[in-house]
Amino acid sequence: MYNFAADPDNLPKWAEGLAKADVRRVADTLVVDSPMGEVTVSFVSRNGFGVLDHDVTLPSGTTINNPLRVIAHPDGAEVIFSVRQIGMTDEEFDRDCRMVADDLAKLKRILES
Template identity: 65%
Template sequence: MSHGTGAPPPSRHICRVIACPPQRVYGYAANPEHLPAWAAGLARSEVHREGDVLVADSPMGRVTVRFVPRNDLGVLDHDVTLPSGETVYNPMRVLAHPDGAEVVFTLRQRDMTDAEFDRDTRMVEEDLARLAALLED
């Protein structure tokens, strides 16, 4: 890890402009049934509800996901509880953009090595590219 002792781990804001109205992008991305189609880093197969959380089989194993309530602000923040029991907060926004919508996902390095952080960054970039391809077709 490159960040110094006691310093907060770095964050990356991964952005993708999608040529589609922001309300449509938000509506699609907020629907848990669509997660396996675009969020491969989070859900490899069908997502199902258990109470107020979503359960998914991810590349990391079985995870639970809790999104903030639907809103008119484009906020898609979500907590992912990993198989280890650790919960990771993931800020995500859909913003209006002159060319449609911009999706911004904040990735925090936490206890990852630089190589793991780079790998996770690529995975989020690929997820957002899939989201764009689905909505721009």
């Protein structure tokens, strides 16, 4: 699961809340068309701990840190994404939570098929 989720080329397949189209690479930066507009994404380096933390820089220039973990489990893996309400209304936060839940459900369906 980690290898699939860590591959930026797979983002449009499961993370529509972040990437609606193919990921473009500009030097070491990932550029994606997202529901928020064009954003840049920077993931931590691949690692053996299942950490997929990433920063998303919004069109406004604001950078949001997104903690994401893939944790081994006897029946496969668990994916934990921390959604934080920073500078969002309650309605925006609820929408963001729904988008993350949808993305994680899609990731699960892909990997279980």
